[in-house]
Amino acid sequence: MSLRTLVQMTIAQATIVSRNVSYWLISIFIAVFSMAVFGWLFNPETRAFDLAIADQDRSQSSEALVQAFTSVENADISRDSLQKEMERFNDGDRAAVLVIPNGFADRLSRGRAAVRVAFDNSDLIRAGYVQTTVNAVIDKYNREVVGVRDAVVVRSQAQETASTRFIDFLTPGMVGMTIMWTNLAVGYMLITWREQGILRRLGVTPLRPGALIASQAMSFALISLAQAVIILAMGRLVFDVHINGSYILLGVTVVLGVMAMLSIGYVIASFLRTITAANAVGNLVAFPMMFLGRSYFPLDAPTALQPIVKALPLTYLNDALRDLINHGNGIGDLWLDWAVLAAWTAGGFLLSIRVFRWQ
Amino acid sequence: MSALLRAGNAAAPSPALGDVVLALEGLTKRYGDLVAVDAISFEVQQGEIFGILGPNGAGKTTTLEMIEGLRTPDAGRITLLGLDAVRQRRKVQERIGVQLQSQALWPELRVDETLKVFGALFPRRLSVDSMVERFALAEKRRSLVKDLSGGQKQRLSVATALVNDPEVVFLGLLALPAVSHVRQDNGPHTLFSHDAAATLAGLMDLSGKNGAQVKDLHVRTATLEDVFISLTGRRLRD
Ligand SMILES: Nc1ncnc2c1ncn2[C@@H]1O[C@H](COP(=O)(O)OP(=O)(O)OP(=O)(O)O)[C@@H](O)[C@H]1O
Ligand SMILES: [Mg+2]
Numbered sequence: 363m364s365l366r367t368l369v370q371m372t373i374a375q376a377t378i379v380s381r382n383v384s385y386w387l388i389s390i391f392i393a394v395f396s397m398a399v400f401g402w403l404f405n406p407e408t409r410a411f412d413l414a415i416a417d418q419d420r421s422q423s424s425e426a427l428v429q430a431f432t433s434v435e436n437a438d439i440s441r442d443s444l445q446k447e448m449e450r451f452n453d454g455d456r457a458a459v460l461v462i463p464n465g466f467a468d469r470l471s472r473g474r475a476a477v478r479v480a481f482d483n484s485d486l487i488r489a490g491y492v493q494t495t496v497n498a499v500i501d502k503y504n505r506e507v508v509g510v511r512d513a514v515v516v517r518s519q520a521q522e523t524a525s526t527r528f529i530d531f532l533t534p535g536m537v538g539m540t541i542m543w544t545n546l547a548v549g550y551m552l553i554t555w556r557e558q559g560i561l562r563r564l565g566v567t568p569l570r571p572g573a574l575i576a577s578q579a580m581s582f583a584l585i586s587l588a589q590a591v592i593i594l595a596m597g598r599l600v601f602d603v604h605i606n607g608s609y610i611l612l613g614v615t616v617v618l619g620v621m622a623m624l625s626i627g628y629v630i631a632s633f634l635r636t637i638t639a640a641n642a643v644g645n646l647v648a649f650p651m652m653f654l655g656r657s658y659f660p661l662d663a664p665t666a667l668q669p670i671v672k673a674l675p676l677t678y679l680n681d682a683l684r685d686l687i688n689h690g691n692g693i694g695d696l697w698l699d700w701a702v703l704a705a706w707t708a709g710g711f712l713l714s715i716r717v718f719r720w721q
Numbered sequence: 722m723s724a725l726l727r728a729g730n731a732a733a734p735s736p737a738l739g740d741v742v743l744a745l746e747g748l749t750k751r752y753g754d755l756v757a758v759d760a761i762s763f764e765v766q767q768g769e770i771f772g773i774l775g776p777n778g779a780g781k782t783t784t785l786e787m788i789e790g791l792r793t794p795d796a797g798r799i800t801l802l803g804l805d806a807v808r809q810r811r812k813v814q815e816r817i818g819v820q821l822q823s824q825a826l827w828p829e830l831r832v833d834e835t836l837k838v839f840g841a842l843f844p845r846r847l848s849v850d851s852m853v854e855r856f857a858l859a860e861k862r863r864s865l866v867k868d869l870s871g872g873q874k875q876r877l878s879v880a881t882a883l884v885n886d887p888e889v890v891f892l893g894l895l896a897l898p899a900v901s902h903v904r905q906d907n908g909p910h911t912l913f914s915h916d917a918a919a920t921l922a923g924l925m926d927l928s929g930k931n932g933a934q935v936k937d938l939h940v941r942t943a944t945l946e947d948v949f950i951s952l953t954g955r956r957l958r959d
Contacts, residue, residue: 370841374830381829559823563881566789566819567842568811 367569371577376584379551386585389543393536393593396658401529401601410436411457411492414447421467423507427477427514430503431460434495448480457482457492470513478517490527493518530604533597534683535657537590541616542651542676544589545582545623546644549630553640556631561719571718575628575711583620590616594687606690615686615696618703619679625710626675632717651676678702740767741800742889743788748797750783757783760797789819789891802888815843818887824878828867832858832877835866836884843885856880 379385415431417424432439440447444461451459461478469475479496481489497516504513555561564574590612597603605612626647634640653659654667655676671677682699685691743765750758758780765771773781786792788799790810799806806813826835833849840846853859856876861869869877882890 364844366841370838374827374834374838377834378827378829559821559825560827562791562823563819563821563825564842565791566814566817566821567839568814568844569842570811 367573368577368580371569371574372580372584375578375581379581379585385547386544386589389540390589390592392543393540394596396536397529397532397593397597397601400532410438411488411495412440412455413437413492413496414440414442414451414456414459415462416444416447416459417441417462418444418464419462419466423467423470424462426507427462427500427503430499430507434499437495451480451482454482457488458496460496470508473510474513474515476515476517481518490529490531494527529597529601530688531684532658533593533601533603534687535680536597537593537616537687538619538655538676538680538683539652539657540589540593541586541619541679542623542655542657543648544586545620546627546630546648548578548582548624548627549634549644550627550637550640552628552631553634553637556635557637571715575715579621579624582624583617586620587613587616603687605687607686608692611693611696612683612686615679615682615700618700618707619675619683622675622679622703622706622710625707625714628714628718629710632714632719656680675703675706741765742767742769742802743771744798744800745784745788746798746800748784748787748799749795750780750787750792751795758787758794762797785891785893789817790814815845815885816888818882818885818890820879820882820890820892822893824874826866826874826878826881829865831863831865832869833862835877836880839881840884845886846884847886852880852884 413431415428417428428439428441431437440450440456442450444459447456447459450456459480461480463476463478466475466477477500479493481493483489500514500516504511508514552561594603594605598605627644630640630643630647634643650670651674654671655674656671657676657680678699682696682703685695685699689695741764744763746762747760748758748762749756749760761780761784773784775781783792787794788801788806790806790813794807801813802816804813830838832853836849836852840849849862853862856879858873858876858880861873866874866877
């Protein structure tokens, strides 16, 4: 297989896919639509939540801060002792508990004070907008009441996911989901080519199946990298979703995800003959995988489904993307995800090279 | 029972005229109990137009597809351009041009992009410029394939089969005017077809050219009736 063949086949196929606008745009559209829905629709302005405030300082300053929260329309404020509110919080009756500690006014007068906030992380969507709301109110208090930026800082208490807004959680999942849809569709494309006689046509040239598959993998990797850039740029610009990890590791993860999904697409194309069948099976694979693979929710599937969740390549792709984008993790946390994706790739490609037919 | 129809061009300039380009020996293909191609043997010489005609289901397409490398024979040998067409399939495919029955083009690519990518599949290729010129597609070179007319698509399809400057050309169902493009350039191609219309067009084009005459018309292993049936789909007695 010559380099020229590989390069020209890659260019041609990337061109074909990019000119089939609906092909790559639909999955991006679903991703962007989902981000808009969860980023805006479920934002702090629209859903009420229970916020407990334990004012241990009982000063003028702390009272002013409590007032600032009382004026927030969608927060139902309750004020009780810290102990009682924590009990309710642990029962799941409070979305968050804000503690204004003793000596708050003192410290504020010296320039810097802190409040503590405990978030209930069991509902990530709620945790996201509760945190956004608390931060917004404190910012406003700093600006309008104290007149000093960062005079009051928030110490979040829920660990691990405390900094994860739902949109932060969702964005990597949308990248993973888009990679899945775009690349599974290679099966659909191959069957269309077979029906149009294009595979037979290529079969009477010296092109090897391996070269076709390699060039296809490269063109789909290019397309998917572009899709990931679009989604992540939208996340950054519109929803302020930060990429904490390395771009290189992110690129590698995307490419490994592309390969794993392509290999499934090839298996579909190898065993099915008609476009309708490929569509049906493709959807049958993609829809459950989209949800079970944790694209949208940190869902804990029923134990019966856990083995499936643990086997799905999308689970590992999404996990690696979140490790990178949300937590800025390094290779130490990625290698298992990468290994599973590579295993899917190897298995799928070996199987489809064995059963591949030009016609 | 197939008819093998052949014509040689007496005035063809190639010194290699008369060389055996393709030889089949006992070529056989079975589909389960059905023997689709039954130990068929023949030779085709350089510069010949060779038509293989016969009733539907006679095994013409199967024979051609074995030669082109799309199907593996159950028995027999195919020697094409001095190579074993089964075991040295890709080496053979580098030097032949195949126009299949369907146009088999990517609708989303432009004319020039199509010729470029097909050319890149071969170690040797003719320039995109010369191909669009020769197939009267220069004005359309930046058009998408899906926006071409039927005849233009047909010409492009033949052009992709000739982009590697093949020594032997295999023609499927084909619009008649395209055949003259096939034989336009200097060296005589060996033209091989299992389509009656394409074979006739090749013969007519050949006999129409200055000094060229149909030298030879063999009908083998078949009665004229078989040929007639394949040309018209009717029986002589009807
Ligand atoms: N893939 C296949 N599986 C089983 N039988 C097949 C297959 N392909 C062809 N055949 C059978 O083999 C025989 C020869 O078919 P072939 O297509 O070579 O005929 P043909 O001479 O090209 O006919 P036509 O003039 O109709 O094109 C037919 O009886 C056909 O039904
Ligand atoms: Mg046929």
